[in-house]
Amino acid sequence: MNDLNELQLDALGEIFNIGVGRAASSLSLIVSDEVLLSAPRVQIVHREQAAEILGRSALIKFSTVSQMFSGPFSAEAMLVFPETNALEIVRLMVGPHMSVEELSEYEQEAMCEVGNIILNACMSALADLFHVSFDSTLPLHRFGDAGLLSLLDSSDEPLVLLLQVDMTISQQCIQGHILFLLSVPSMRNLTACLNAYLSEQGLA
Amino acid sequence: MDTPASPLLLIVDDSRMSRMLIRAIVTDQRPSWRLIEAASGDEAVALVEQETPDFVSMDVNMPGISGLEAAGRIRIKHPQTRIVMCTANIQESTREAAAKVGLHFVAKPITPASIADAIAYFER
Numbered sequence: 001m002n003d004l005n006e007l008q009l010d011a012l013g014e015i016f017n018i019g020v021g022r023a024a025s026s027l028s029l030i031v032s033d034e035v036l037l038s039a040p041r042v043q044i045v046h047r048e049q050a051a052e053i054l055g056r057s058a059l060i061k062f063s064t065v066s067q068m069f070s071g072p073f074s075a076e077a078m079l080v081f082p083e084t085n086a087l088e089i090v091r092l093m094v095g096p097h098m099s100v101e102e103l104s105e106y107e108q109e110a111m112c113e114v115g116n117i118i119l120n121a122c123m124s125a126l127a128d129l130f131h132v133s134f135d136s137t138l139p140l141h142r143f144g145d146a147g148l149l150s151l152l153d154s155s156d157e158p159l160v161l162l163l164q165v166d167m168t169i170s171q172q173c174i175q176g177h178i179l180f181l182l183s184v185p186s187m188r189n190l191t192a193c194l195n196a197y198l199s200e201q202g203l204a
Numbered sequence: 205m206d207t208p209a210s211p212l213l214l215i216v217d218d219s220r221m222s223r224m225l226i227r228a229i230v231t232d233q234r235p236s237w238r239l240i241e242a243a244s245g246d247e248a249v250a251l252v253e254q255e256t257p258d259f260v261s262m263d264v265n266m267p268g269i270s271g272l273e274a275a276g277r278i279r280i281k282h283p284q285t286r287i288v289m290c291t292a293n294i295q296e297s298t299r300e301a302a303a304k305v306g307l308h309f310v311a312k313p314i315t316p317a318s319i320a321d322a323i324a325y326f327e328r
Contacts, residue, residue: 007221014219017265018312021292034297039218039265129313203224 004044007203008194013042015197016163019125020178023118024167030117031092031169038166047181050160054080054177062144063107065115069123071134073189075161076181077123079115083143085174086111092169112139122163122178130193159187210236211326214257216248216274217241217290218266222314226261226290229319245274256282259326262307264291264298272298275307288322290314 004012017040024035045053054062063086066078081089090103090110098106116139123134161180168174182190198204211234215226223241230237240257242248246268248260260278264271275287289302292312302309308325310318 010219011221014221014312017219018292021265021294021312025294025296028295028297034295037265037293039267198221201221201225202228203221 004191004194007198008191009042009044011194011198011203012161013040013163015125015129016040016042016122016178018129019122020118020163020165022125023121026117026121027114027167027169030114031089033092033169036166036168041164043162043164044187045160045162046158047160050162050179053162063111064142064144065111065119065139066142067115067119067139068137069119069134070136071127072130072132072193073182073186075186075190077119078179078181079118080177080179081111081174089114089169089174108141111141115139115141118176118178126193130197132193158184161187161190210238211258212238212240212255213259213261213326214248214251215239215241215261216243216245216266216271217261217263218243219263222263222290222312225314226319229314229316230323233316233319233323245269245271248274249277252278252282252285257285260285260287261290261310261322262287264289264293272301272305272307275302276305279305279307286326288325290318290322 020037020040024037028035061083063081063083064078066076069075069077087103087107090107093110120136123136127133159182161182163178163180165176165178167176195204213230215223217223217226227239230239240251242251244266248262260275262271262275271289271291275289278285278287288308288310290310290312291298294311299309308322310322
C-alpha cells in the first residue's frame with residue numbers, strides 16, 4: 001500500500017508545507033517569536049516502522065496531542081514534541097511571569113491549543129486544496145515513551161503518514177513531528193483526492 | 205538589428221510539483237519567457253553564475269541554504285535581478301526579512317492569481 005509515486009509524495013509534502021507554514025504563522029503570534037521551519041519530510045510507513053523512526057530521533061519522552069479527523073478520509077493526526085520542549089513552549093506562550101508549578105498546571109491545556117493550531121492548519125491546507133471538509137474531535141494531550149509510543153502500538157490503523165518538520169522557536173531547537181494514522185481504505189481515498197488535485201492542476 | 209532576448213525566469217523550489225505548477229502557469233501567462241529550474245538555494249546560486257536571470261521565483265524553506273540566503277547572495281552580485289519569495293512561510297518575520305532586502309513576497313499555494321502578482325512585480 002506504500003505505493004505513492006514520487007510526484008504524489010512530492011505533492012503531499014508541498015500541501016503539508018503550506019499547512020505547516022500557516023501553523024507557524026499562528027504559532028509565532030502566540031509565542032511572540034519567529035518560528036523557523038525545515039522543509040517537511042513525508043513518508044508512508046507501517047506503524048511499527050514509525051515508532052522505530054521516532055525512537056531513533058533524539059527524543060526520549062514525548063508530549064503528544066492528537067485529534068481525529070473525519071471526512072473523505074479519516075485520520076488520527078498527532079503532534080509529537082519532546083517532553084522537555086513542551087514546558088518551554090508553554091513558557092513562551094504565557095510569558096515570564098509564572099512559576100514552574102503554575103506552568104505545569106497550564107501545560108496540558110496549552111499543548112492542546114498548540115496541537116489544535118498546528119494539526120488544524122495542516123488539515124485545512126488539505127481541505128482547501130482538495131475542496132473537501134473535515135470534522136474533528138477535541139485535541140487530547142498525553143505523554144509517551146520513545147520505546148513504546150503507546151498510541152502507535154495500540155492503534156488499529158496499519159499505516160502511518162509520517163511528516164517530520166524541524167521547528168526552531170526562540171533559539172530553542174524544538175523538533176516536532178506530525179503523524180497521520182490512516183487505515184488502508186482511508187489511504188486509498190487520500191490517494192484519490194491527491195490524484196484529483198494533480199489532475200485539476202494539469203499535472204497528472 | 206538585434207532583437208532583445210526573451211526574459212529569463214529562474215524557478216527555485218525543492219518541490220517538483222511546485223516547479224511544474226509555476227512553469228505551467230508562467231508559460232500560460234507569458235509564453236515567450238525562457239524558464240530554468242533549481243531544486244535548492246545552492247543550485248540556484250550556481251546556476252545564476254552561468255546565466256544571469258532577469259527574474260527569480262524563490263521558495264524559502266528548502267534543504268541546504270534557505271531561500272532568503274540564496275536570494276541575498278544573488279542580489280549582491282546581480283542587483284538588477286528581480287526576486288519574488290514564493291513561499292508557504294507566511295510569518296510576518298519572513299515578510300519583513302524579504303521586504304528589508306527588497307524582495308517581493310507571494311504566499312503559496314501557487315495559483316494563476318499568485319503568479320500574476322509575481323509577474324506584475326517582475327514587469328513593474
